Amino acid sequence: MSDRLGMPSAVSIALGGMIGGGIFSVLGVVARIAGTRTWLAFVVAGVVALCAGYSYNRLNAVSDRTGASVTFVQRYTNNTTIAGMVGWTLLFGYIGSMAMYAYAFGEYSVGLLGLRETLGGLARPLVSALAVVGFVALNRMGARATGTAENVLVAAKMAVLLGFGVLAAVYGHANGLLDFGITGAATVAPVVAAGVSFVAFQGWQLLFYDRESIADPETTIPRAVYVAVPVAVATYVLVGVTTTSLLTPAQIAQYGEIALAKAAQPVLGSLGFTIIAVAAVVSTGSAINATLFSAAHFADGMTDENVLPDRIASSDGDGVPQRTVLLLGIVTLGLTVYGTLDGITALASFAFLVVFGTMSALAFAERDRDRVHPLPPLLGAVGAACLFPLLCYHLAVHEPQTFGFVVLTLAAVFVVELTYFERTRLARVAKRAEDRL
Template identity: 30%
Template sequence: MTQDKNKKLGLAELIAIALGGMVGGGIFTILGVSVSLIGNLTPIAIIIGGLIASLAAYSYVKLGLYYQDEGATYSFYKKTYPNSRFLASAIGWFIIFGYISTLALYAYTFSSYAISSTDFADNDWIRKIVAIAIIGVFALINIWSVNGMGKIEDLMVYTKLLILTIISIVLMQHGTTDFGTFIDNMALDAQSSSIFSIMIVASITFVAYEGFQLVINAVNEMNNPEKNIPRAIYSAITLAILIYVVISIGALFAIPTEDIIKNKEYALAAGAGKILGNLGTYLVIAGALLASSSAISGTVFGASRQMSVIAKDGYFPNWLSIRKKNSPQNAIIGMAVMSSILILGGGLELILEFGSITFLLVSLLMAIANFKIRDKTNSSKFLTALSIAGLSSGGLFILYYEFTNKWEQMLAILILYVILGIGAWIYSKKVERKEKNI
């Protein structure tokens, strides 16, 4: 297939979109949870989490190449199970609100770091105002130009990766722990940690890999999708694994585990500050701002296109489907408004956990859909079955963790699912009535 000059996004931009969606606020928050559970075994859990993400990506790539539909997750399910109106609607509602929740989290992470060195660091209202403002900025950029968004995403993603890598290498070189001691600490933690604990952490880290799906939402604006979809997704996951492992090892080399657990997302900034002074702290803040910014941009770009497709099919209000010059401007605005409402309402930790469970569940459903039509997608029966097994296990591990550690939060998530399910059911009935009247 020859390249279409009217399509704006090449391989570099697509990798940037995927990495932008993945390397957001997640890596700054999973370190504290992981180290508190398994200590120096954190890099191993991160690698396993990346392998689980790769299993999920296998079905996304195969379905993406077969259907080539920017509706991605929703469209794949709808086309594989064409008679399931309610289930198609539910998938659409869950995946979009999962994206809205992560968008709100990324914006909140951005604002927390943006004001961290000012007198307003503890002012929650200033934090919320800055978060809403940054969502507005990237919504306008996405409305302005696909090509402009792609180039800005390139700059932000590759700059943040460079900054985070430099910081991590400096921490490893100047930390109080050498490589031999680190290996010894890993051996000690291996004796006190069970495989079960490692797998729980690996499942939790799946949160930090969500975002690779956003590449498929750009299928109508990319060059050579047959080659670039698999290249972009697998390259982005590989790069994400590498950067996460380097960051985690750098933190464990230089920062006492009790400080990582205590400071959580600020642990990297605190550790760099102790070694490099204010320069180290500002570098980490810059990396965090770029990480959350690119995650906001990539999520707005991909999820708005999926929302527009779902609305066009009648499962969301019709005005969200309206486009100008093929840009889903109303969906972009709708996502910005709803994520801003979430920010104003608070409870972002609850929303994050909802998004995490939702994306893992939806990835499992995609693997099951791919298994059903594996002959059409030319998929390996073994790899597809392995994907189902891996994602099912990951889901059970994270549910076990939630129920044993935050059962009240899990109950609230279940209530959210019920509310969204009711909304999905109402719109699915509207679609059924419309089809009967045709």
């Protein structure tokens, strides 16, 4: 009997990567922007993500090398610098995702345990930091959930979210509260919110890093992506509609990160808050753990492609990249302690918009191949290209401090990337300048 993962486990990995921490982390941020049209924001982001998923699958199918983002860019552009910068951008997106999960982990834990009364403003950053430290230690010891455990965990998360969604929909319908935002003036708010929520649709691409552990990956991975993304969209839509219907805009702004748990109170009372909060803590915690594991191995693989320094890669006897895990943990800790959730979410979404848009553009460039239909890659590339500037505009106008944080962080990352990949040429220029002195 094979130990390799089948279709159910592959779908669980993809769903776990998306729903695992995404909905608990971004819902409050998205709802503040889109209001009762939050569901539309999730649909738009989901369509772009699904088109990117198609692009990944088709690039894998027509390439003579299996892999993911870095491999594809290297294969189709033959440019190590561009491939490396895409890889670094994706890696920073994973760091932003982990910081976002840790932030939500802290908020829900504080709300659940009532720590704010005793620790004040230190409560959330302290709990978030402890979560990152704990999961870094766990990964350095080589711990990881098995396929069966992941199936059970994802099933439990889905049961909680769908159970809440159905009960809340029934409650909202009975009390005339359900609001889909159909009436009223048309605005770009849902599209802007789609850009913010894009990080909630990353996770399915983790399947491409686990190819060796998946049975018949050429067939299983594409099917898992095409199942997982629509299921995630449907779940987000259900939860988004009910949450924005049961809470007023003022309440969503007040409760922020824990809006989802607060929305359960009218339906199930304090028990509803507790159930959602516990599910959020478990989900965001497992999302930190899974993303840290995959990101560390992704970074380790980047050293094989010569796009990360060899010193970063260091594995023990169990294959755990110790230095990589520690470095990722340190950066994540700093981001989750000192950043805002809006800033962290936007930062991660920017990274995935760039990478997924690039993959869609690469697939569109291969549209003459028999196995590549041009429409999905075109939608993915154009969608990402539209969401990126809209998100920039929204942040610059409505959240200038967040925009400044994002711009400075991205600029710093870009400078580090460029310096690393152009280090040889820069050294030659410096040597020539020195010789002229």
